[in-house]
Amino acid sequence: MSTIEVNNLLAQMRQMTAQVRPAESAFKAAPAVGQAGQPDFSALLKQSIASVGQTQMEAGRMAASFERGDAGADLGRTMIAMQKADLSLRSMVTVRNKLVDAYKDIMNMPV
Numbered sequence: 001m002s003t004i005e006v007n008n009l010l011a012q013m014r015q016m017t018a019q020v021r022p023a024e025s026a027f028k029a030a031p032a033v034g035q036a037g038q039p040d041f042s043a044l045l046k047q048s049i050a051s052v053g054q055t056q057m058e059a060g061r062m063a064a065s066f067e068r069g070d071a072g073a074d075l076g077r078t079m080i081a082m083q084k085a086d087l088s089l090r091s092m093v094t095v096r097n098k099l100v101d102a103y104k105d106i107m108n109m110p111v
Contacts, residue, residue: 048095052088059085 039047059081066073 049092052085052092055081055085055088 059078062073062078062081066075066078
């Protein structure tokens with residue numbers, strides 16, 4: 001079994017941090033309706049769902065590769081990919097639940 005190199009792991013963490021920061025700035029600077037060039041909420045939501053789907057597909061592909069016993073398959077990386085996929089799915093479900101709760105609150109407001 002191979003060990004995960006610390007430098008490789010740190011490089012992956014830095015890359016993931018760089019990917020998350022633009023998404024954080026999109027939430028902090030909520031674009032006004034009608035501004036050109038700014039992504040709207042539905043586009044951001046679609047992109048997030050697609051990203052979760054890609055993460056799930058990649059984790060499944062790595063797990064299948066490990067199960068077949070392919071030469072390049074690594075248990076550590078496969079487990080990390082599976083955990084990333086699980087975490088991203090749980091996060092998406094949490095966001096969906098919050099959106100449904102917000103919708104219910106809005107629909108129950110007296111007019």
